[in-house]
Amino acid sequence: xxxxxxxxxxxxxxxxxxxxxxxxxxxxxxxxxxxxxxxxxxxxxxxxxxxxxxxxxxxxxxxxxxxx
Amino acid sequence: xxxxxxxxxxxxxxxxxxxxxxxxxxxxxxxxxxxxxxxxxxxxxxxxxxxxxxxxxxxxxxxxxxxxxxxxxxxxxxxxxxxxxxxxxxxxxxxxxxxxxxxxxxxxxxxxxxxxxxxxxxxxxxxxxxxxxxxxxxxxxxxxxxxxxxxxxxxxxxxxxxxxxxxxxxxxxxxxxxxxxxxxxxxxxxxxxxxxxxxxxxxxxxxxxxxxxxxxxxxxxxxxxxxxxxxxxxxxxxxxxxxxxxxxxxxxxxxxxxxxxxxxxxxxxxxxxxxxxxxxxxxxxxxxxxxxxxxxxxxxxxxxxxxxxxxxxxxxxxxxxxxxxxxxxxxxxxxxxxxxxxxxxxxxxxxxxxxxxxxxxxxxxxxxxxxxxxxxxxxxxxxx
Numbered sequence: 001x002x003x004x005x006x007x008x009x010x011x012x013x014x015x016x017x018x019x020x021x022x023x024x025x026x027x028x029x030x031x032x033x034x035x036x037x038x039x040x041x042x043x044x045x046x047x048x049x050x051x052x053x054x055x056x057x058x059x060x061x062x063x064x065x066x067x068x
Numbered sequence: 069x070x071x072x073x074x075x076x077x078x079x080x081x082x083x084x085x086x087x088x089x090x091x092x093x094x095x096x097x098x099x100x101x102x103x104x105x106x107x108x109x110x111x112x113x114x115x116x117x118x119x120x121x122x123x124x125x126x127x128x129x130x131x132x133x134x135x136x137x138x139x140x141x142x143x144x145x146x147x148x149x150x151x152x153x154x155x156x157x158x159x160x161x162x163x164x165x166x167x168x169x170x171x172x173x174x175x176x177x178x179x180x181x182x183x184x185x186x187x188x189x190x191x192x193x194x195x196x197x198x199x200x201x202x203x204x205x206x207x208x209x210x211x212x213x214x215x216x217x218x219x220x221x222x223x224x225x226x227x228x229x230x231x232x233x234x235x236x237x238x239x240x241x242x243x244x245x246x247x248x249x250x251x252x253x254x255x256x257x258x259x260x261x262x263x264x265x266x267x268x269x270x271x272x273x274x275x276x277x278x279x280x281x282x283x284x285x286x287x288x289x290x291x292x293x294x295x296x297x298x299x300x301x302x303x304x305x306x307x308x309x310x311x312x313x314x315x316x317x318x319x320x321x322x323x324x325x326x327x328x329x330x331x332x333x334x335x336x337x338x339x340x341x342x343x344x345x346x347x348x349x350x351x352x353x354x355x356x357x358x359x360x361x362x363x364x365x366x367x368x369x370x371x372x373x374x375x376x377x378x379x380x381x382x383x384x385x386x387x388x389x390x391x392x393x394x395x396x397x398x399x400x401x402x403x404x405x406x407x408x409x410x411x412x413x414x415x416x417x418x419x420x421x422x423x424x425x426x427x428x429x430x431x432x433x434x435x436x437x438x439x440x441x442x443x444x445x446x447x448x449x450x451x452x
Contacts, residue, residue, distance in 0.1 A: 001450060003201045003208050007194040007215075010446040014439050015187045017297050021438070022183035024289055025282070029177060032281035043275050043427040046172050058329055062318070 083125030087349025094352075095119035095344070098242070107249030111222065111340045115242065118146070118344020119352075131345040133234035146345040149338050154230055154237075159339045160223035161307040166332025167223075167437065168311025169324055171404065173286055175430035178275030182396070182428070184378065186435025189400025190443050191374025192218030196367035204359045209233050212447040214360055217244045218367025219440025220251070220403040224304060226343065228444045231452055238346040239357040243364035248403045254365070255372050255398050255410050262376045263394050267383075268418045270393040272428045280316075287312040294442060300452065301445025305438060368401065375400035375432060393425050400432035402440055408433040 049061045076082070098116030102109035121129035131150035143151070153159040176182055197215025200206040206214060209232040216228045217240060225244040229237045247254065259268075291309030295302035311327050314320040375397030383391045395415050399407040412426035 003198060003211060006208070006212070006447070006450050007197060009450065010443050011190070011194055013298065013446045014190055014442045015184070017294055017442050018183040018187040018435060018439055020297075021290055021293060022180035024293065025177050025183070025286060026180045028282045028285050028289070029180075029276065029278055032279045032285070034277040034279045043175065043178065046174050046427055046430065049172055058325060060321075060324075 078126065080125040080127060085125075085349065087353050088123040088125065090353060091119055091123040091347060091349040094347070095123075098246075101246075101249070105249075108245050110336055111245050112249065114337055114340025115245065115344035115347075118341040119238075119347040120344075121146070121341070122345040122348050129345060130348050131342050132348070132351070133230075133237065133346075146342050149342045150345070153335075153338055154226070154342055155234075157227060157230055157303065159335050160227040160230075161303040162335045163223040163332060163339065164304050164441075165307040165311035166327050166335070167404070168287070168308040168313075169315045169328035170332070171308075171312060171315075171434055171437070172430075173312060173434055174278050174283060175275065175427050176432075176434050177278045177282055177286055179428065179431045181382065181392070182400075182431030183435045183438075184382065185375050185397045185400040185432035186437075186439040187400075188378030189371045189375030189397060189402075189432065189436050190219060190439050192367035192369065192371030192401070193440070193443055194218075195370040196363045199366060200359070200363050204356075204363070206356070206359075207233075209451055210236055212451055213240055214363050215367060216240075216440065216444055216447070217247065217360075217364040218371045218401070219436070219443060220244070220248050220368060220371065220401040220407070221437060221440040222248065223339075224440045224444050226339065227304060228447060231448060235351075236356065236360065238343065238352055239360045241343040242347070243360050246361075247364050247368045248406065251368070251401070251403050251406045252410050252413075254368050255407065256414050258369055258372045259376065259395050259398055259411070259414050262373055263380070265418070267380070267394050268415055269423055270383075270391050271423055272392050272396070272425055273390060275427070280318075283316045284313070287316065290438065294438065294445075298442055298445035298449060300448035301441050304441035304444065308437065308441065371401040372398045375436075393423065393428065396425050396429040396432055399429040400436040400439070402433065402436035404433050404437060405430065407436075 095116040098112045101107045102112035128144040131146040193215040196218050197211045200211035200214040213229040213233040216225050222244050229240045287309035291306050294305040314323040376394050379394035379397035395411050399411045401407050408429035411429040415423050
C-alpha cells in the first residue's frame with residue numbers, strides 16, 4: 001500500500017472515530033443530564049479547577065457551591 | 069610516569085570528536101531554552117543533559133536501538149533504561165496515564181463538535197509524512213514517524229518512532245518537544261493569516277452542563293470504542309482513559325495522586341534523559357536531522373491550519389447564533405494546555421479582552437490528544 005493511500009485512510013479513520021465518539025458523548029450527555037439545581041456550568045468547574053491546581057498543585061475541587 | 073600517561077590516555081578528553089563538541093552545544097542550548105525561556109523544561113532539561121552524557125567518550129552513558137548486549141558484559145546505565153522502558157514501549161503509555169489523570173475532559177464533553185476540530189488538526193501529520201517520503205526520500209516507516217510530530221504529542225511521537233523508526237528516535241523527540249514549546253511563536257501568525265477580524269470576535273455560546281455520570285462514562289466508552297476500532301492505539305488511548313477514570317471516579321484518590329504526581333514525574337525523568345542519551349553526535353549530526361526539523365515545522369503549521377480551516381467550514385453549516393470562534397481549531401494540535409492558552413492569548417489580544425475562548429479551546433485541545441493517538445494506531449496497523 002502506498003503512503004498516499006495510508007494517509008487518506010488514516011485521516012478518514014481519525015475523523016470517523018472522533019465523529020463517532022462525539023455522537024456517543026452527545027448521547028450520554030442527553031441520557032444523563034445534570035440534575036436540576038445540582039449543576040454548575042462545566043466551563044466554570046474547569047476554570048475553577050484549573051485556577052486551584054495552578055495555585056495548589058495536586059489539590060482537587062470536590063464541591064463548588066454558589067452563595068447568593 | 070607511565071601510570072599518569074595511561075590515566076590521561078584513558079580519559080574522555082582524548083576521544084573527544086567535533087561531533088561530541090557540537091552535541092554539547094545542542095544539549096546546552098536545550099537546557100538554556102528550558103531555563104531561560106521555560107520551553108517544556110520538564111523534558112528539555114533531561115533531554116539536553118542526556119545528550120551531553122551520551123557524548124562523553126568512554127563514559128558509556130549513551131543508548132541505542134542497535135546496541136547488542138554481550139554475554140557477561142555490564143549494561144550501560146541508560147541503555148538498560150532504554151531496553152526496559154522504551155524498547156518495550158512501557159514508558160509512553162505510562163505518561164499517557166498521567167496525562168489522563170491530569171486532564172479535565174469536561175470542555176470536550178460540553179461541546180462534542182470540538183472532537184472534529186481535534187481530528188482536522190491532525191492534517192499536518194499527513195502533509196509532513198508525505199513530504200518526508202516524496203521529497204526527502206525517507207522510508208514509509210520513517211515518514212510516518214516523522215509525520216506524527218504534527219500531532220504535537222511527545223509520548224505519541226516516541227511511541228511510534230520506537231516501533232517504526234527507532235534509528236530516528238532522538239531527532240524526532242527533539243523536534244516534537246522543541247516545536248511544542250514553540251507553539252506560542254508558530255501559531256499566532258497562522259491564526260492571523262487564516263481568520264478574519266470578524267471571525268476572531270465570535271463569542272462562543274455557553275457550553276452545556278455535564279453530569280458526573282457522563283464524565284465517568286466518557287473514559288470507559290472512549291477507551292473501549294477507540295481500542296476496538298484501532299487496536300494498536302489501545303496502549304495510548306486505553307492508558308489515557310484509565311488515568312482519566314481514576315481522576316473522575318472520586319474514590320481512587322491515592323491512585324489519582326500517584327498517577328498525576330510521582331509516577332508521571334519519575335517516568336518523565338527516565339524518558340527524557342534516555343531519549344537524550346540516544347543523541348550521539350555520530351548518529352544525530354546527519355542531514356536527516358535537519359530534514360526532520362524542517363518537516364516538523366511544516367507539520368505543526370499545517371495542523372494549525374487544518375483545525376482553523378475546518379472550524380470555518382463548520383461555521384458555514386451552523387446558524388449565526390451557534391457559530392464557533394474558528395481560532396479554537398488551532399488548539400486541536402494537542403500540546404495541552406499550551407495551544408489552548410495561545411488561542412486564548414491571541415483572541416483576547418485581538419479583541420481587547422472582549423472574547424476569551426480558553427475553555428472552548430480546551431475541547432479541541434484534549435480531542436487532539438485522542439486524535440494523534442488514533443492516527444499513530446492507524447499507522448501501526450497499516451505499516452507496522
